[in-house]
Amino acid sequence: MSIDTDPNRAEAEERLLTSSAGRALLEQVQAMPRPGVREIARWRKSWGAESVSAALDLTAARIAARGKFPSAEELWLTPQGVEQSTSWRIAEQKAGRFGSSPVIDLCSGLGNDARALARRGPTVAVDRSWGMCRRLVWNARVWGVSSSVLAV
Secondary structure, three states: OOOOOOHHHHHHHHHHHHOHHHHHHHHHHHHOOOOOHHHHHHHHHHHOHHHHHHHHHHHHHHHHHOOOOOOHHHOOOOHHHHHHOOOHHHHHHHHOOOOOOOEEEEOOOOOHHHHHHHOOOOEEEEOOOHHHHHHHHHHHHHHOOHHHEEEO
């Protein structure tokens, strides 16, 4: 099971983003994007292997997304999700083909296409992974389109 579809992984990532302890770990990891074995071992003693792994992956994904998405440092991302996502500019071009009528975005992933579509009208974003739907909802809030996106 990949980290994109593992519901336990999504839980660990959400704790990073929403708890004060998780945000503290994430700040430490982001301040040292290429940590050594000592740093990782120290973090694991304090926060556990699952949380540290999630923080390392989220940090790597945010770094990879910098050229692809504005607000990358605020988004809930996975490395694989960033690799598979449509770029911001291409998503805007594709969304421009649709009018303001409701649209269904299948295999929505992290939600960049859904974001672009929601800017022009109501959008139903569908993904088979509940974890990806949760990430999409988070990202839609960051992008300011959550009122126009329904994730299922």
